[in-house]
Amino acid sequence: MESHLPKKGIFTASVLQNRKLGDKFYRITIELENKAKNVFSAAVPGQFVEIDVSRLALPPENHVPAQYADASQRNVILRRPFSFADIMVSDTSVVAEILYCVLGPATLRMKTLKTGDIVSLIGPLGNGFSIAEKKKTSILIAGGMGAPPLVHLSGLMKSQCKDMEIVVFVGAKSVSDLAFFDLKVDKLIKTKVSLGEFDKHKIKTHISTDDGSAGSKGFVTDVLKDWLLKNKPDAKETIMYACGPEAMLLASAALSSEFKIPCQVSLERRMACGTGLCQSCAVKCLNKDDGSTFYKLCCKDGPIFWSDEVVWE
Amino acid sequence: MGIEHKRIDLSINLGKASLKNPLMTASGTCGYVDELDDFLDINQLGGYITKSITIKPRLGNDVPRIVETDSGMLNAIGLANIGVEKFIKEKVPLMERYKTPFFVNIAGQIIDDYVAVADKLSQCIQIAGMELNISCPNVKQGGITFGTDPALVKQITCEVKKVIRDKMLIVKLTPNVTNISTIAKVAVDCGADALSLVNTFTAMVIDIETRKPVLSNRTGGLSGPAIKPIAIYLVNKVYNEVAKPAGIPLIGGGGVRTASDAIEFIIAGATAVTIGTATFANPDGAVKIIEGMKGYCTRHKFSSITSLTGALK
Ligand SMILES: Cc1cc2nc3c(=O)[nH]c(=O)nc-3n(C[C@H](O)[C@H](O)[C@H](O)COP(=O)(O)OP(=O)(O)OC[C@H]3O[C@@H](n4cnc5c(N)ncnc54)[C@H](O)[C@@H]3O)c2cc1C
Ligand SMILES: Cc1cc2nc3c(=O)[nH]c(=O)nc-3n(C[C@H](O)[C@H](O)[C@H](O)COP(=O)(O)O)c2cc1C
Ligand code: FES
Numbered sequence: 261m262e263s264h265l266p267k268k269g270i271f272t273a274s275v276l277q278n279r280k281l282g283d284k285f286y287r288i289t290i291e292l293e294n295k296a297k298n299v300f301s302a303a304v305p306g307q308f309v310e311i312d313v314s315r316l317a318l319p320p321e322n323h324v325p326a327q328y329a330d331a332s333q334r335n336v337i338l339r340r341p342f343s344f345a346d347i348m349v350s351d352t353s354v355v356a357e358i359l360y361c362v363l364g365p366a367t368l369r370m371k372t373l374k375t376g377d378i379v380s381l382i383g384p385l386g387n388g389f390s391i392a393e394k395k396k397t398s399i400l401i402a403g404g405m406g407a408p409p410l411v412h413l414s415g416l417m418k419s420q421c422k423d424m425e426i427v428v429f430v431g432a433k434s435v436s437d438l439a440f441f442d443l444k445v446d447k448l449i450k451t452k453v454s455l456g457e458f459d460k461h462k463i464k465t466h467i468s469t470d471d472g473s474a475g476s477k478g479f480v481t482d483v484l485k486d487w488l489l490k491n492k493p494d495a496k497e498t499i500m501y502a503c504g505p506e507a508m509l510l511a512s513a514a515l516s517s518e519f520k521i522p523c524q525v526s527l528e529r530r531m532a533c534g535t536g537l538c539q540s541c542a543v544k545c546l547n548k549d550d551g552s553t554f555y556k557l558c559c560k561d562g563p564i565f566w567s568d569e570v571v572w573e
Numbered sequence: 574m575g576i577e578h579k580r581i582d583l584s585i586n587l588g589k590a591s592l593k594n595p596l597m598t599a600s601g602t603c604g605y606v607d608e609l610d611d612f613l614d615i616n617q618l619g620g621y622i623t624k625s626i627t628i629k630p631r632l633g634n635d636v637p638r639i640v641e642t643d644s645g646m647l648n649a650i651g652l653a654n655i656g657v658e659k660f661i662k663e664k665v666p667l668m669e670r671y672k673t674p675f676f677v678n679i680a681g682q683i684i685d686d687y688v689a690v691a692d693k694l695s696q697c698i699q700i701a702g703m704e705l706n707i708s709c710p711n712v713k714q715g716g717i718t719f720g721t722d723p724a725l726v727k728q729i730t731c732e733v734k735k736v737i738r739d740k741m742l743i744v745k746l747t748p749n750v751t752n753i754s755t756i757a758k759v760a761v762d763c764g765a766d767a768l769s770l771v772n773t774f775t776a777m778v779i780d781i782e783t784r785k786p787v788l789s790n791r792t793g794g795l796s797g798p799a800i801k802p803i804a805i806y807l808v809n810k811v812y813n814e815v816a817k818p819a820g821i822p823l824i825g826g827g828g829v830r831t832a833s834d835a836i837e838f839i840i841a842g843a844t845a846v847t848i849g850t851a852t853f854a855n856p857d858g859a860v861k862i863i864e865g866m867k868g869y870c871t872r873h874k875f876s877s878i879t880s881l882t883g884a885l886k
């Protein structure tokens with residue numbers, strides 16, 4: 261683990277707000293107290309926390325979407341990993357923001373967290389993105405629910421790298437899957453370049469949907485490819501950061517090698533511990549010296565990897 | 574007058590080893606040596622059982638390697654580990670930082686592998702003993718699990734016993750057999766100093782959308798609270814039928830999450846207790862369990878925890 265990262269631990273935090281965004285998405289802000297304040301104020305974009313939801317009750321039956329009715333019955337024993345979407349540090353408080361999507365028994369329970377509730381967190385975990393301060397252009401690629409860590413990253417880059425151009429591409433299957441865009445749908449449909457979560461950092465976002473229901477029609481990586489061909493950024497002065505479904509990361513890795521632009525990707529694995537104890541989160545990597553493969557741990561060595569070190573399957 | 578909380582004696586004798594309390598980490602859930610350092614003081618543990626070590630490094634299975642189930646989880650990590658040589662060079666010296674006795678779990682696919690690993694480890698003064706993981710498939714015998722065949726258990730225990738010098742020998746039993754006492758008896762007859770039980774139960778989870786097993790290995794081992802009542806029954810059975818008559822201590826485990834769970838295993842016949850899956854959600858859980866055990870002894874006027882072993886009425 262790199263030395264600039266804060267030392268992980270097990271902490272409690274109190275919920276400030278837990279609010280629905282659009283159809284499927286939620287934003288939760290939590291305030292860190294005592295020792296956790298110092299630790300989390302030093303967390304890096306791309307790092308994550310493991311949240312304990314095992315003590316939370318399910319929402320009432322009529323608040324459980326039909327497709328999760330069966331899954332909701334399952335008892336949760338393992339924590340769940342979530343990236344930071346922001347960490348707001350002021351003189352008096354440290355507040356972490358998490359954006360999440362309801363997908364199963366754990367996230368259904370998270371929905372019920374209310375202002376003042378106490379949650380248990382393990383973190384900050386993982387390595388985080390490395391910001392290339394000297395580069396002229398940073399390209400951020402978010403697919404589906406991949407936006408949160410990139411929102412965090414863009415905020416930090418905006419404040420630390422004043423002269424850097426930040427270009428954001430966000431893609432989803434359809435307009436209702438455009439994660440974490442706190443905007444009216446009709447406004448989204450009208451425009452191809454819009455502001456969403458990235459708005460608070462005043463960064464314009466290229467939007468695309470697979471079905472064309474908002475923004476440009478097509479995969480986000482196709483839209484990015486057109487942009488690369490048109491704008492021809494200097495490969496040596498440019499870097500890409502991608503977070504989203506594995507297929508999108510694979511396409512980003514392909515663009516990275518085609519345009520010779522280095523690319524960091526944020527990977528997801530099923531994690532039992534998040535802290536390097538269980539070896540469940542293996543990521544197959546390439547040994548560039550002899551071409552052999554080996555496993556790194558997503559939770560400890562990742563979740564951020566260089567796209568050319570990963571063996572894509 | 575009750576007994577004073579702080580005067581409760583939690584120390585136990587586990588064959589040749591003296592432990593300051595009955596709580597041990599379970600193999601594969603706590604890393605190699607120091608991975609829990611950020612969460613608890615390893616010196617507070619009664620004992621520490623490392624992940625399985627094999628003669629050659631092993632990469633482990635493809636992902637998904639785990640899946641959560643109702644109140645449990647399946648794992649098929651595939652014995653991913655750095656191999657005995659690197660383990661001795663890089664990890665064993667770290668044990669010197671702690672006073673806690675370390676037990677190294679060893680695994681293999683042929684009997685010669687177990688013997689070679691045990692021979693090498695027996696030369697490390699930092700190690701108190703070894704735990705034989707006999708739940709691995711035996712490649713020579715066409716993949717049947719060592720631990721299900723009394724003749725193989727006899728051979729493996731006797732061969733390893735010959736090379737481990739003064740180290741303590743623990744044999745870890747698989748519950749995936751018709752009569753666990755038959756295997757337990759063989760291990761004891763061949764010189765096991767202690768038995769540990771249970772390892773995980775072979776199980777499967779199917780994704781009904783794809784009709785494929787979720788784990789890449791198809792099957793995995795079930796652990797966690799879901800298995801506890803079965804583990805309690807098996808510990809009590811082996812205690813009555815083998816351990817008590819032979820005067821051999823048992824290390825009980827399977828689903829331990831709380832002090833009450835640990836006490837339940839001790840009443841069933843265990844001298845020591847392991848915490849495994851519960852460490853993932855609560856990496857500092859072991860320390861809380863130790864405190865809780867003291868509380869139970871105070872309430873029930875046991876001045877020493879050893880008198881509780883097998884105290885089932
Ligand atoms: C490093 C990391 C950061 C993450 N950050 C965020 C975030 O910021 N916001 C957010 O909404 N989600 C994030 N996730 C995903 C989040 O952890 C899962 O959505 C959550 O665990 C779902 O739990 P559940 O019990 O509700 O659903 P489950 O029933 O556990 O899962 C729902 C569905 O997703 C699949 N699944 C679950 N976990 C994984 C995985 N790791 N890889 C592939 N498939 C999986 C399951 O098979 C199931 O079909 C992150 C995951 C990782 C590993
Ligand atoms: C992720 C994981 C990895 C494990 N790896 C090993 C191992 O390498 N060797 C071994 O003997 N047991 C291994 N086990 C089994 C545990 O040591 C323990 O016997 C079992 O999980 C039951 O206890 P629990 O319910 O407290 O986890 C593993 C268990 C889990 C969950
Ligand atoms: S999730 Fe346990 S090692 Fe990565």
